[in-house]
Amino acid sequence: MSPLAHAAESAKQAVAFEWKSSEPLIRPPADAKHIFGVKDPSIVYHDGRYHVFMTTAGKNGWGMAYTSFARWEEAPQAPLFMLDKSPIGPGYRAAPQVFYFAPQKLWYLIYQGGDPLYSTTRDINDPRSWTAPKPFYPNVPESVKNAKGEAGWLDFWNICDDRNCHLFFTNDGGSFFRAETAIERFPQGFSEPVVVMKEKTEDLFEASNTYKIAGTGQYLTLIEAMRPGGRYFRAWTADRLDGAWKPVPGEMNVFAGADNVKFPGRAWSEGVSHGEMIRDGVDQTLSIDPCKPLRFLYQGLDMEKDRKYDYIELPYRLGLITATAPNVISQMCRK
Numbered sequence: 001m002s003p004l005a006h007a008a009e010s011a012k013q014a015v016a017f018e019w020k021s022s023e024p025l026i027r028p029p030a031d032a033k034h035i036f037g038v039k040d041p042s043i044v045y046h047d048g049r050y051h052v053f054m055t056t057a058g059k060n061g062w063g064m065a066y067t068s069f070a071r072w073e074e075a076p077q078a079p080l081f082m083l084d085k086s087p088i089g090p091g092y093r094a095a096p097q098v099f100y101f102a103p104q105k106l107w108y109l110i111y112q113g114g115d116p117l118y119s120t121t122r123d124i125n126d127p128r129s130w131t132a133p134k135p136f137y138p139n140v141p142e143s144v145k146n147a148k149g150e151a152g153w154l155d156f157w158n159i160c161d162d163r164n165c166h167l168f169f170t171n172d173g174g175s176f177f178r179a180e181t182a183i184e185r186f187p188q189g190f191s192e193p194v195v196v197m198k199e200k201t202e203d204l205f206e207a208s209n210t211y212k213i214a215g216t217g218q219y220l221t222l223i224e225a226m227r228p229g230g231r232y233f234r235a236w237t238a239d240r241l242d243g244a245w246k247p248v249p250g251e252m253n254v255f256a257g258a259d260n261v262k263f264p265g266r267a268w269s270e271g272v273s274h275g276e277m278i279r280d281g282v283d284q285t286l287s288i289d290p291c292k293p294l295r296f297l298y299q300g301l302d303m304e305k306d307r308k309y310d311y312i313e314l315p316y317r318l319g320l321i322t323a324t325a326p327n328v329i330s331q332m333c334r335k
Helices: 003-015 072-077
Strands: 019-021 035-046 049-058 061-069 094-101 106-113 115-121 154-160 164-170 175-182 194-198 206-213 218-225 232-238 254-256 273-277 295-301 316-323
Touching (some): 035 295, 049 094, 094 154, 164 206, 206 273
Parallel strands (some): 035 316
Antiparallel strands (some): 019 316, 035 049, 106 115, 154 164, 175 194, 218 232, 232 254
16 A cells, blocks of 8 residues: 555545444333333432443333433442422423533433423532423514414533533524624523534534533534434534534534444444543533543433334333444544
């Protein structure tokens, strides 16, 4: 191989994402026959423990649950606490995001209940301590309504820089939105959402999550897309949260999916769906460390062959993928 070809091949290898997956780590309790799947995880590591919030899908519809453990080996045995037993209450609750808002010394749990809602607590270890839901907007913004006047927004995600907090979300129609409020006004005062990216529905679908890449001045956004081999994530970077998002190198800027995730045994998951990076902190900046192997907690679809499922019955489980090769994010490490 010529030096030029070798350099080109090395560059290609350096930016391609490669992953290995765990077995399913979090699943519905064996005695909870009314729960079909666990989905949409959000995770922080705080005070020596992982804290995971997730959607539950079951006979009673959509709700949320919480679990905690010190080591990943403990995750399969960690009990789930159903958050409808807290002041969050029963009803449609889904797609949580958790972070610590340092200016107020409060933990925030953001989720969808039709519109974007939030609850707060001072003690993340006590799942009964979350406050009752409150909305971010008093009314549905005009920019997210469809032709029939119906709201089309879901999978809400908040991240803050030094001055503003930014609320990102998608609409299952190929649009990626952003709104903002001053950090001292959070969680109130969000602006009219604007579209920051628009593609075909299947190429820009849902489950967006955005992070600050520590030590770089760069941000990373991941958004779920669809194809025949299952759900997968695409990746973009920007130099500010209200800036233009540029796709990472590679065909369809693939971050993680069936083509680049290896399993230790049976490939139990059909694709890589709604999930969250393992952050290097807990606060509202949502920082990830490019000098450590990337890890992403995701929902995997573990279906029985030839069995038919209604959508709510789909057997989603939570697993962890870990990067196994240099990539465009690890290249940003400045040790």
